[in-house]
Amino acid sequence: xxxxxxxxxxxxxxxxxxxxxxxxxxxxxxxxxxxxxxxxxxxxxxxxxxxxxxxxxxxxxxxxxxxxxxxxxxxxxxxxxxxxxxxxxxxxxxxxxxxxxxxxxxxxxxxxxxxxxxxxxxxxxxxxxxxxxxxxxxxxxxxxxxxxxxxxxxxxxxxxxxxxxxxxxxxxxxxxxxxxxxxxxxxxxxxxxxxxxxxxxxxxxxxxxxxxxxxxxxxxxxxxxxxxxxxxxxxxxxxxxxxxxxxxxxxxxxxxxxxxxxxxxxxxxxxxxxxxxxxxxxxxxxxxxxxxxxxxxxxxxxxxxxxxxxxxxxxxxxxxxxxxxxxxxxxxxxxxxxxxxxxxxxxxxxxxxxxxxxx
Amino acid sequence: xxxxxxxxxxxxxxxxxxxxxxxxxxxxxxxxxxxxxxxxxxxxxxxxxxxxxxxxxxxxxxxxxxxxxxxxxxxxxxxxxxxx
Numbered sequence: 001x002x003x004x005x006x007x008x009x010x011x012x013x014x015x016x017x018x019x020x021x022x023x024x025x026x027x028x029x030x031x032x033x034x035x036x037x038x039x040x041x042x043x044x045x046x047x048x049x050x051x052x053x054x055x056x057x058x059x060x061x062x063x064x065x066x067x068x069x070x071x072x073x074x075x076x077x078x079x080x081x082x083x084x085x086x087x088x089x090x091x092x093x094x095x096x097x098x099x100x101x102x103x104x105x106x107x108x109x110x111x112x113x114x115x116x117x118x119x120x121x122x123x124x125x126x127x128x129x130x131x132x133x134x135x136x137x138x139x140x141x142x143x144x145x146x147x148x149x150x151x152x153x154x155x156x157x158x159x160x161x162x163x164x165x166x167x168x169x170x171x172x173x174x175x176x177x178x179x180x181x182x183x184x185x186x187x188x189x190x191x192x193x194x195x196x197x198x199x200x201x202x203x204x205x206x207x208x209x210x211x212x213x214x215x216x217x218x219x220x221x222x223x224x225x226x227x228x229x230x231x232x233x234x235x236x237x238x239x240x241x242x243x244x245x246x247x248x249x250x251x252x253x254x255x256x257x258x259x260x261x262x263x264x265x266x267x268x269x270x271x272x273x274x275x276x277x278x279x280x281x282x283x284x285x286x287x288x289x290x291x292x293x294x295x296x297x298x299x300x301x302x303x304x305x306x307x308x309x310x311x312x313x314x315x316x317x318x319x320x321x322x323x324x325x326x327x328x329x330x331x332x333x334x335x336x337x338x339x340x341x342x343x344x345x346x347x348x349x350x351x352x353x354x355x356x357x358x359x
Numbered sequence: 360x361x362x363x364x365x366x367x368x369x370x371x372x373x374x375x376x377x378x379x380x381x382x383x384x385x386x387x388x389x390x391x392x393x394x395x396x397x398x399x400x401x402x403x404x405x406x407x408x409x410x411x412x413x414x415x416x417x418x419x420x421x422x423x424x425x426x427x428x429x430x431x432x433x434x435x436x437x438x439x440x441x442x443x
Contacts, residue, residue: 298372299407
């Protein structure tokens with residue numbers, strides 16, 4: 001990938017560029033402005049649940065098809081049309097502002113896709129930057145706009161503020177037929193469980209942040225694959241929209257879905273299991289090649305399913321007889337997938353001695 | 360021998376790497392006391408140390424977001440490895 005532009009058709013810096021090659025007057029790096037990166041900046045799952053319970057916001061609302069506790073909220077507009085709305089924004093996951101914008105927008109839309117809403121996407125941009133980084137705003141917005149265009153969406157407006165930590169993302173609305181919507185509640189013991197992107201974005205991005213300087217040799221020596229190559233692969237996955245996977249829902253008996261984010265695969269599986277009142281057995285871990293030893297080095301828990309994912313894949317439960325249809329629908333669209341486990345009787349969610357597959 | 364390291368203000372994954380380097384300087388029976396200010400760094404340090412055979416304990420109740428970890432090197436130290 002050397003020499004290729006990670007940011008697509010724009011004049012952005014390749015993600016794998018070595019900072020040591022940069023000119024001496026190179027500006028501050030986006031990721032240096034935040035102590036947490038990407039979806040790692042989410043507050044903890046149990047803290048969030050306590051907060052919602054404490055404020056009463058976890059109660060069912062009759063106005064909504066579904067809301068708090070799901071990836072996105074849905075309202076019926078007409079008998080054949082529902083709107084799905086969601087918001088997601090996070091601190092920089094990469095230093096390149098254009099790539100940051102693309103990942104942030106792709107991640108924001110993913111919550112709508114996880115609920116099966118794939119049409120008429122509007123993005124309202126959320127942008128916060130420290131004074132020193134306001135020059136990065138146009139490139140971040142270009143990234144968001146290009147990501148929106150890649151899912152036939154439109155940037156419809158937004159809100160921007162000065163903020164000590166950079167933040168970017170979007171409030172996204174999308175539409176679907178109400179019958180096409182999917183929640184986390186319908187999973188049933190026996191269902192097959194699929195994941196539509198490999199895991200490992202957190203160690204990949206972590207390695208990029210420390211690959212020069214005092215820990216450069218340690219990080220480079222930890223894995224056989226080059227760090228820029230791992231970074232390129234991770235960026236490719238993080239900017240891959242989950243729209244095609246969501247379209248495939250309509251061609252198979254999908255019972256539940258969610259997207260894998262800062263809670264990691266195991267945390268997201270626990271969320272789905274709790275909402276559906278089932279157990280889950282995870283048996284297969286597809287990971288970005290080269291990331292397991294990096295996760296081990298950084299203590300990120302990738303092989304325990306605990307490593308935070310940014311703009312991760314969809315975790316989809318499919319009725320046992322519908323596995324072949326779902327796989328065919330994904331194959332037709334060229335969507336990556338792996339069967340990663342199955343839905344079981346409640347309450348245990350387990351990841352014991354999984355098969356590791358490097359992608 | 361007892362060493363101390365402060366990873367306050369450091370951004371992940373640096374704290375885990377700093378601890379790893381410090382542990383390499385120590386021998387069986389030695390102890391490293393790590394202080395820091397960010398809970399995910401504590402989780403990461405604890406996870407990687409336990410996986411590599413070090414003893415990890417929390418000497419006192421943490422206040423706020425700061426943490427202290429006492430890492431002990433067993434007599435048969437496995438040492439930091441890169442395989443998972």
